[in-house]
Amino acid sequence: MGTIRMTMAQALVRFLDNQYICVDGKEIKFVEGVATIFGHGNVCGLGQALDQNRGALKYFQGKNEQGMAHLATAFARQNNRRKIIACSSSIGPGAANMVTAAGCATVNNIPLLLLPGDTFATRQPDPVLQQVEQPSSLTVTTNDAFKAVCKYWDRVQRPEQLMTAMINAMRVLTDPAETGAVCIALPQDVQGESYDYPDYFFKKRVHRITRSIPSSEELQDVVEAVVTSKKPLVICGGGVKYSEAGKALLDFCENFNIPFGETQAGKSACPSGSEYNLGGIGVTGNLAANQIADKADLVIAVGSRLSDFTTSSKWLFKNPDVKFVTINASRFHAYKMDAIKAVGDAKATLEVLTELLRERNYRSAYKNEIRDAKAAWDKEMERLAACSYGENFKPEIEARNPGSIEEFAEMTGSSLTQTAAICEIRRTIADDAIVIGASGSLPGDLQRMWTTDVRDSYHMEYGYSCMGYEISGALGVKIAEPEREVYAMCGDGSFLMLHSEFFTSIQEHQKINVLLFDNASFGCINNLEMGNGIGNLGTEFRYREASGDLTGSFVPIDFAKIAEGYGAKSYTVRNLAELKAALEDSKKQNVSTLIDIKILPKTMTHDYLSWWHVGIASTSEKPSVCTACEKKNQHLAQARKY
Template identity: 25%
Template structure:
């Protein structure tokens, strides 16, 4: 039966499978050698799941990860949950004990289906070879259909060895295109928007997944409406566009929030509630909301949708634009917001202090990478700075874990992204805490000849928790740690290592590393005293009139 299962995976267009072999999964691993699928042997099952997670994020096709039973399957769980909460299509397969003993207490038995059920769209056990074509087809269909997410399938050891009934073969894949939006809902949305005085657009993950950039730009330009993006929506509306407001989702009331404070109508394009709580954009629950997505809105007290336009996002934007006249209600505020963000990044670009300011790191990363290249940004203080300030011009090119905010995904995830897009540069941008959670996958990348760059922001602490402790308690504890010699650590794997000792060394090191056909690790000390300065500055701003674009970038 393992041979049939391997053919079913190949039939689904699986090009890579990430995982670790184990005794109970040997037949399937062996069968994969007789397909076109490339098996990527990883150093941990968690990393395998993160690779599949990020592969799915940037391709729209389900990434696939594989593990043995018991501890192997359990190690997949975090990456599976991350994919599910971030709407990334993923198929996880693991071995399970045989049917002859699954019903009783026995060696390595765990109810894996119950374990995976809360973090998947669908999960089950393959009980007979005859079910393999249907269950594999169903798994990929569910994982890739909106809203995409993770699925899990358990393969009992004895089922993998069973004979296959004659004539059994994989089922043909049938993609499901998004439906057309309802004309009635378009008309209702147009009526709300035509009556609006100060509308604003929020572009979310769904807009990025559906590649709605061109339609969104046309919509914003025709109607003259400013656009903010969620962390997952970064790049679906280019940050160099005159209507771009930057990114919504920072932990405090940021510049972009003032646009939402003044808006009377929010056009939520592909926004999903797990990206951030809607109270951040509609704290009083008094704004009218037009929801445009391929699936209906989820109910929330602060996301009480006025009109729900369900269907193809680009088609909905085009149809709505044809029925609405231009709006210019937020001109002054949007200009101030863009100016403040531009000033903050520009100050960082020219700051020569050492350790480097976060703004300088962001500016140099942007200068080193092309507009189509990828930055995978790990969770922590590094994510806050990159998500706020990193200018992004293409969807899904600044990748964060947001639904679950998982640490340790960026390094293994970079392998999945590079395999999906081998012609584009890939950088994993991570704190020193997150880096050491999955840095063993440097060996995987070197062995599999998958070049990418790791930029480690070094501060010797769990920086975001330290930042929040200082905000809440005015002190911190239990967040600081020691680090290895990062250069020697990288070189011990056979990778290149760099340590930055002056601000003007970072950009040349990034360019050199990105040009190299290998794995490079760049360690750069960061000055996180800027965290407190930023929160103090934002805390001073309470009214839109207080936004000042000038030498101080704040009041006065």
Template identity: 40%
Template sequence: MTDTIRLTVAQALVRFLGAQYSERDGVSRKLFAGCFGIFGHGNVAGIGQALLEAELTDPDLLPYVLGRNEQAMVHSAAAYTRMRDRLQTWAVSTSVGPGATNMVTGAALATINRLPVLLLPADTFADRSASPLLQELELPGSGDVTVNDCFRPVSRYFDRVWRPEQLPAAMLAAMRVLTDPAETGAVTVCFPQDVQAQAHDWPLELFADRVWHVARPLPERARLAEAAAVIRSARRPVVVAGGGVHYSGATAALAAFCEATGIPVGQSQAGKGTLPFDHPQCLGAIGSTGTTAANAIARDADVVIGIGTRYSDFTTASRTAFQGDGVRFVNVNVAGLDVVKHSGVPVVADARETLEGLRAALAGWRADPDYIEEYRRLDAEWAATVDAAYHPAVPAAGAGGLLTQGEVIGMVNELTDPRDVVVCAAGSMPGDLHKLWQTRDPKGYHVEYGYSCMGYEVAGGVGVAMACPDRDVVVMVGDGSYLMMATELVTAVQEHVKVITVLVQNHGYASIGALSEELGSQRFGTRYRYRGEDGRLDGERLPVDLAANAASLGVRVLPARTPDEFAAALREAKAAEESVVVHVETDPLVPAPDSRSWWDVPVAEVASLESTQRARKTYDQNKATQRPFLQPSDRPTEVTE
């Protein structure tokens, strides 16, 4: 007879999660570092009670952290797992109703970025004994739909535990997806509030330590040979390195491959740091927010080797980056969805294993010396451009002696340590960081740009700091994104997690303001202004004091205006032991250096505004350069009668 223990569903859930481990390359670690949670009537007496029991009897089983915003908790969990190469993550528990649906944005972010996060929203009563409940969705045409069903399209796995007996199957399926490098993303398992509290006799083996192997799929020999043959035929090859290089721990393999072959590397947002900025083959950012060096090489490339990238529109400059006649693609990814993009040679495999295989297959082959000299010259020219942005001829080059965003980025880059981490997500800052930030450590750059979610920055910074307590974490955030979600500064104070937040005040949405102007919409609706007598939002600036706001959340605030004040504030923040906000006002009208690239944002075809008419002409010119990358395969086809 199987030994059993009587526990509630919630108690069993907590015990199960605390016994899960991930393993890769023979190294194992706890899969769940803990559980973020905000309690309401849907989970306080279920999962909340179970977490309390665990804290009192086994504090290391599943440590609990109180968050301030449900979406922010998911962001912190996503940032943590990204820093841990998706081998460790957090669970997130919320109440039913708005507490649950507040997580939907975070779920979308995790799934789009392919980051494993376990979401545990409470749900309405399974027995329907008290329906309709507070916060229950009532649909006249369906009795089994709750608000949590909106998680389905943004989750890689979705389930609902209607009965205690369903828990083992649901959680084993959830673990499978969380530890699958190709299928991972947000996993949502809903728990009706009455089911959480139900007791059941569980087999003890359910709570035994369970190790989930994270696979390294090997490349097929035929595909590896085909990819090597295509690369050998290239005269102007380029690598596009994505986040998959990081997640597979392939940065050393990438460096060895590029050093052996002389092939240069352009980096997506997620792939930045795959080579240090001063590596001889590193051309830095590629695409709409890329460097002029990487984009010039991409424009004439004849073979593009995508490694761990999903080829987002920013990476391909909306499919205008690669203009070479007959350009071919070699795509290496664990996800089948990505290897078929642009009709490339599909290598469904781990990045590290494939790079090592390709290096062996290409032994003796190296890019033409003239090509190597060309891209190194272009890279040196871009390095001079970055230096000019960091150190303009006239310091504080913005209007009224304000710092420019380029100067702020430059000082943060130069005054932080190589292993420190910069965090960002939305606004003008990510694009400027992508092209200007000189990454010195593989984990030194953390910009969420799959979903580019405003409000991610502070919450993400907390997750990064929890994942790597031996590094300083610098959150770069504009006032628009800060106002979306600054509340996790309180969580940082609560947990004694040090985060340095550089809060850039530019009185509005700098990124969308610049885009609006470029597209002929005259920065409409992007400035923080009083409403004028004519009814438009074009009056005086709002007297918003974000420094005072940050101080009210319990962090130390260091205001800075001049270069010397800003540098002194950064040094003071680095020396501090607790979280610090450095507040600086910049001139949003001074742009970063141009990438000489494009991003497809449609402009009105007809308009009475002359500014929009001009923008449409420019749009049509750029649109004409888009390419479908649908070349027919030259692979021989075997026909069987």
């Protein structure tokens, strides 16, 4: 055994450069590069190592640590979890900024490697700049905050500890059932300490991602559940995408006449044009999927976490005899809804089940229900596309928030409704364009209304619904797929919260397109509060009045000028003709673009046979709140309890 003397940080960089995965016989370099914002906690250690010799690793300069980590998460997600970008920060606020992104990656089961700097292991200069001192324990630092939002956490207190820390990091990052955020905290003094590392630590490592199948007993349980059902329904979750099981799921449904609904993570794993694809399901689902779900006697969830938005807070499936089957690589997720479990890879499991069910000559009892449900939704889509602010739509939207719509229309000169704008965008952009979203009302509209027959063209972060993911995520997706147009579907509230990596897209010559829906509000939450009897409090962007309340006129913002300042091409649109012209012109640009779309408030889609369980005051002086609480209790009585 030979040894190589180097610093811990140098050893880390060399190790990362030699990690590969193998899926279906195809070998892929796992770590694309390192994104970082240098500070005193990492520049002299990890920074020196990257400067000296980073091998084939690329370096990415972030502008905000949270945004930088969102970029890395989106990159990994668009690569179906087969490539990652590691993220490094200084200690203190730089590290804390990444905690939100870690939670986002873990909730969505996306591999994210975080390498935050840490305080001195020797404690000699304590308290070092940016150190949080806890009198109860000097071992606690900012990086302990990552423990709640990571799948694996470690701190390298001595240079030789790096070896076991990184082997375990790779174990989690490459495990389809357990992957998520991994935090390896790096004390800044240890980063520069040297050790005689064994040369085998730096050998090329190939982590094999295998396709496990459930036990024969589990498979037989699923088969019996299917063959005794008449009206089964499949839920296509994110695991279908990551397993690349779209074709297997489509074959399964076509063979046995079974319709399927899509979660946010599963959308675009299968073509929207399939006669069996009902579209989005759940709280933000459409009429077709939720109508079929209402009467289903068997729900087969493939690669889904079965979140409250997918199950409509366990209220959606009302057939008293309904049963649940779960196909999931994670035993934890497979146990949800007291389901009949099949723990295994989505693609491999669906292929085996298809053969087993063929032997039983199974076919569902659906006749025209699937076709009729889709036709009814198509008709509703035509109505949504035609919505304009006039006599045909004005009463409907003003009932949701009297006065705000007219005020916004007068201030901006806009006549654009959100539903019509989305339909125009879908008609105009390329078929293989990738849309990204995360928060606000847009995820609901997009899950219901967006259609695509190009796989992996819909990228929605809705597990954490993390505001600020959209623009950072768009850049991560563009780095993953540089030949395709990428569109960040972003609300004004989310843009204001985090858009720093928009500048990074300019710096990297990576064109992204930001479609900014400006309705001068946190519109989704404004709907939620007013729909549950609460007043219009703190969710619109208004001036503060002399009385002390934020009830003045809307605050106008020229988002196009912000984009121009970064060097992007920008547009402001107020009607469908201007929107179409801007979309067409943006296709011709080589630089990132931003279209400031002035959207009338309250013109998004709303519930379709769904319910979302939120906490509502059980005692109130307002009759409207009491009424909302009564409705909640009625729905809750109909929901499943586990």
